[in-house]
Amino acid sequence: MQINGMNVYMGAYAERHQSNYQMNQQKLIISEEKSAEIANGIKEAYTSLNLQDRGVRAAISQEDMDFLCSEEGFLKMKQDSQNLYEINARQQKTIGEGKNTEDLFWNNTGNQWLTFSESLNNSGFFDEMSDDEVKRFENTLAFITSGMDRLSRSQYKTGIDFSHFDEEYNYFMTSAEATTELESSTSALRYMVDKMLPAKHRDEFNKLIDMYHQHNSHIISEYVNPMESFNRVVAGIDSAREKNPEGYGPAASNPVAEYKYSVMLGNIHKTENERVAYGDELKEEFSELSSGKNDDIWEKIRQKLVGYATNDSGDEGLKEHVTSQADYLFNHMQNVWKMVWEF
Numbered sequence: 001m002q003i004n005g006m007n008v009y010m011g012a013y014a015e016r017h018q019s020n021y022q023m024n025q026q027k028l029i030i031s032e033e034k035s036a037e038i039a040n041g042i043k044e045a046y047t048s049l050n051l052q053d054r055g056v057r058a059a060i061s062q063e064d065m066d067f068l069c070s071e072e073g074f075l076k077m078k079q080d081s082q083n084l085y086e087i088n089a090r091q092q093k094t095i096g097e098g099k100n101t102e103d104l105f106w107n108n109t110g111n112q113w114l115t116f117s118e119s120l121n122n123s124g125f126f127d128e129m130s131d132d133e134v135k136r137f138e139n140t141l142a143f144i145t146s147g148m149d150r151l152s153r154s155q156y157k158t159g160i161d162f163s164h165f166d167e168e169y170n171y172f173m174t175s176a177e178a179t180t181e182l183e184s185s186t187s188a189l190r191y192m193v194d195k196m197l198p199a200k201h202r203d204e205f206n207k208l209i210d211m212y213h214q215h216n217s218h219i220i221s222e223y224v225n226p227m228e229s230f231n232r233v234v235a236g237i238d239s240a241r242e243k244n245p246e247g248y249g250p251a252a253s254n255p256v257a258e259y260k261y262s263v264m265l266g267n268i269h270k271t272e273n274e275r276v277a278y279g280d281e282l283k284e285e286f287s288e289l290s291s292g293k294n295d296d297i298w299e300k301i302r303q304k305l306v307g308y309a310t311n312d313s314g315d316e317g318l319k320e321h322v323t324s325q326a327d328y329l330f331n332h333m334q335n336v337w338k339m340v341w342e343f
Contacts, residue, residue: 120201139164147185170329174325265318
């Protein structure tokens with residue numbers, strides 16, 4: 001889609017409806033009923049935020065409402081929206097500067113499903129599909145990559161999220177959780193290749209999956225989780241306190257569990273080789289999911305994550321802490337695989 005002179009790809013479904021979209025943007029007609037609905041919506045938002053209880057006064061003049069519902073107001077909102085998309089596209093280019101130019105995912109690292117979609121769209125994969133089939137396929141792609149997309153958005157502040165998923169998700173994954181999510185999503189993408197793509201599209205899509213894995217492995221290797229950084233600081237303070245207790249004042253005789261676990265986790269350091277080896281172990285487990293063996297596979301994966309994240313600690317409290325912290329991730333991964341299996 002051409003926006004302010006720039007090519008912005010928003011997905012095959014959006015591309016298919018580009019002409020209708022542009023035609024519908026040429027003229028605005030807002031009925032009196034719609035105008036009243038807008039005004040009531042603003043008033044309801046004002047009330048729901050309890051602004052009146054905070055001493056905030058708000059009023060919408062008839063002049064403001066007329067502008068909001070006018071052709072001029074609509075064109076301003078349209079231009080503002082286009083400017084946001086243009087800024088987002090330029091932001092993607094900035095993020096990719098100095099990176100591997102052959103890595104296509106730097107063009108959309110916060111919406112990596114678009115890279116897969118654009119390749120398939122250019123190859124004609126969607127040509128014979130109905131609108132609903134295109135939307136369903138792209139939604140599945142977007143849900144599979146959503147975990148790594150969120151990681152990129154937290155790391156690089158990438159801007160617009162072109163997908164539409166509302167689920168509980170930890171914005172800042174731990175490094176162990178991120179590696180687990182990467183292997184799950186990569187395996188789910190390979191499952192899509194085997195079950196949903198004609199042979200003529202598979203080689204190119206598999207190459208993109210390899211690139212996707214490499215792209216996100218690079219991101220994870222540079223990833224800085226604020227909580228993990230905090231744990232390392234706490235562990236350092238605790239170590240210094242033990243070496244020089246007088247300089248740090250009296251330590252708590254029975255530290256709370258959160259502090260204890262922060263110290264324990266902060267003292268665990270993983271090399272990149274260890275992370276890669278952990279990912280390789282997970283590949284075997286997720287390959288079983290691809291073949292339909294899922295009776296106890298999620299518990300095996302959970303145990304592997306906990307063992308890796310805790311350095312196989314014997315502390316049951318720490319293991320339970322890491323397990324509960326990762327509940328959101330397992331809910332997400334299981335929902336992804338359910339969507340893929342039911343496609």
